[in-house]
Amino acid sequence: MSRASQLTLAGTSLFAVGxxxxxxxxxxxEKEAMHQGVVRDMEQQRIKKERQxxxxxxxxxxxxYKRGQTVRDSTTELQSKNLPDR
Numbered sequence: 001m002s003r004a005s006q007l008t009l010a011g012t013s014l015f016a017v018g019x020x021x022x023x024x025x026x027x028x029x030e031k032e033a034m035h036q037g038v039v040r041d042m043e044q045q046r047i048k049k050e051r052q053x054x055x056x057x058x059x060x061x062x063x064x065y066k067r068g069q070t071v072r073d074s075t076t077e078l079q080s081k082n083l084p085d086r
Contacts, residue, residue, distance in 0.1 A: 001009075
């Protein structure tokens with residue numbers, strides 16, 4: 001084999017091996033990025049569920065407080081006191 005053909009074979013072999021290694025690492029990085037997306041989505045779902053539970057608890061407390069209170073419209077009482085009898 002001539003020296004030129006040996007260098008060509010070595011160059012193309014190194015290029016092929018380098019390409020395979022580069023594609024392998026790129027796939028690993030993409031897989032990790034996809035996994036991080038799943039982790040982020042799970043965290044967002046957990047936060048959303050937590051907020052929903054807080055909202056429901058606050059709604060229940062509000063309902064409980066409303067049951068325990070008697071609220072009158074004081075503006076109509078004031079208006080009826082200030083109106084002269086006809």
